[in-house]
Amino acid sequence: LDPETFARESRAVINFLAGYYRDVEKYPVQPEAMPGCLRTLLPDAPPENGEQMDVILEEVWRHIVPALTHWQSPKFFGYFQANASTAGFAGEMLSTGLNVVPFTRAASPAATELESVVMDWMGKLAGLPDCFLFSGGGGGVLHGSTCEAVVCTLAAARDRALSRLSHEGILRLVVYASDQSHSTFQKGARIVGVPRSNFRVIPTSAASSYGLTAASVRDAVEADVASGLVPLYLCATVGTTGLGAVDPVRDLGELAREHGIWLHVDAAYAGSALICPEFHEYIDGAELADSVSMNPHKWFLTNMDCCCLWVASPAALTSALSTNPEYLSNVTEESAAGAGVVDYKDWQIALSRPFRAIKLWVVLRRYGGAGMRAYIRRHVEMARWFERALEADERFEVIAPTRFSLVTFPIRPWHEGDPGDDAVDALNRKLLVAVNGSGRAFMTHFMVDGKFVIRMAVGGAMTRMRHVQDTWELVREKAKEVGALTND
Numbered sequence: 001l002d003p004e005t006f007a008r009e010s011r012a013v014i015n016f017l018a019g020y021y022r023d024v025e026k027y028p029v030q031p032e033a034m035p036g037c038l039r040t041l042l043p044d045a046p047p048e049n050g051e052q053m054d055v056i057l058e059e060v061w062r063h064i065v066p067a068l069t070h071w072q073s074p075k076f077f078g079y080f081q082a083n084a085s086t087a088g089f090a091g092e093m094l095s096t097g098l099n100v101v102p103f104t105r106a107a108s109p110a111a112t113e114l115e116s117v118v119m120d121w122m123g124k125l126a127g128l129p130d131c132f133l134f135s136g137g138g139g140g141v142l143h144g145s146t147c148e149a150v151v152c153t154l155a156a157a158r159d160r161a162l163s164r165l166s167h168e169g170i171l172r173l174v175v176y177a178s179d180q181s182h183s184t185f186q187k188g189a190r191i192v193g194v195p196r197s198n199f200r201v202i203p204t205s206a207a208s209s210y211g212l213t214a215a216s217v218r219d220a221v222e223a224d225v226a227s228g229l230v231p232l233y234l235c236a237t238v239g240t241t242g243l244g245a246v247d248p249v250r251d252l253g254e255l256a257r258e259h260g261i262w263l264h265v266d267a268a269y270a271g272s273a274l275i276c277p278e279f280h281e282y283i284d285g286a287e288l289a290d291s292v293s294m295n296p297h298k299w300f301l302t303n304m305d306c307c308c309l310w311v312a313s314p315a316a317l318t319s320a321l322s323t324n325p326e327y328l329s330n331v332t333e334e335s336a337a338g339a340g341v342v343d344y345k346d347w348q349i350a351l352s353r354p355f356r357a358i359k360l361w362v363v364l365r366r367y368g369g370a371g372m373r374a375y376i377r378r379h380v381e382m383a384r385w386f387e388r389a390l391e392a393d394e395r396f397e398v399i400a401p402t403r404f405s406l407v408t409f410p411i412r413p414w415h416e417g418d419p420g421d422d423a424v425d426a427l428n429r430k431l432l433v434a435v436n437g438s439g440r441a442f443m444t445h446f447m448v449d450g451k452f453v454i455r456m457a458v459g460g461a462m463t464r465m466r467h468v469q470d471t472w473e474l475v476r477e478k479a480k481e482v483g484a485l486t487n488d
């Protein structure tokens, strides 16, 4: 690692990326890339001798960029965003450049302590109750993804429950989620040994805007208790993946407390909006939860990857996840005395971990709370504009209220007669394919009540109102082309 070469080649990469960001709007958001497209372009073995960075960047430009889906395009409205920003990139550079490995405090004191500070900062900004802050007896950790965070909380909940049951009790543990919860809960439950038949998917409906009701969870819990099972874990989502629906945290928290169930609040996407007071109502009752998570790498200007996980009882997490090989044991006086030392290896699955805290810290320092609130509100406003445009056009239907920045819609059955659900679904699929095929925008879909629904997730760092307005025009144009709109 020669510092001069490092400076020169890193500058070349930054210039390359600056050019990419300058022009990304002009590229088709989704490429036409056939499976195997790169294999035919690249040699089938690595070079024997190293090559120059400009040659490598030229190849990135010629072969890789054309086959990318451009997540940073201002016209990318698919899935949820993976925000990039100048501060997120600068923070990631610091993380990867310093390249320390804070698995124990001793392995990197500043990285560990910055993580604890940043987790308290984020918790305060998102309006979490004090019980999730280190200063309030809880604490937080940065994971790479919500999926990892969920597995860790499931393991903590399982071990807490098994300390009261015999080990065979694992066969009686039950996990509850809604039909809108992220699939990671099902996967996580399997990983920690909960029998597949003990995963309850509780239906939601339009009547509750696709949020859970405490009554429906209560029915499921009581039926399980009556048959000798042990309710273990309940997921409440603030901002579901498909529709942006919200589960009632307080009601579910009261039920969870009554039955000793671990309540996890998954705010992977919408957690970023919680920094605005107008969204705080959605986290009301969080003091009744055991854990909360959200992903700054989605909608908080923090480059991949970064997931915040807070727990009310760090001991519950660490007693499930800690291991103490001799070579990692702390020999310094303060850790030997156990003086509140956090060893983050005991808060996650892996041992090694990057210095993510510095990335989130740079984002928070560079944009501040006010800057981030303005950023979130701008997207919410753009999404609401799109929702109003749909509502004003009788040929479209808005499926669930746009609480954050996700708009969900199908084309309605059109003109005289009922074409039937299959025909309407086929038309909506055609519309999505036509929109994405144009290269002028990219959206994804979801199924709700058996119906195909198009999702438009607003939240790109470079997305402006004109992109949203152009996309509305594009949707209308393509709808006409696929034959949906007859009265325009």
Ligand code: PLP
Residues within 6 Å of the ligand: 080, 144, 145, 146, 147, 148, 182, 184, 237, 239, 240, 241, 266, 267, 268, 269, 295, 307
């Ligand atoms: N939970 C929700 C509500 C999500 O929307 C997502 C991803 O979109 C996840 C969990 C999974 O997040 P990750 O990819 O960080 O594991």
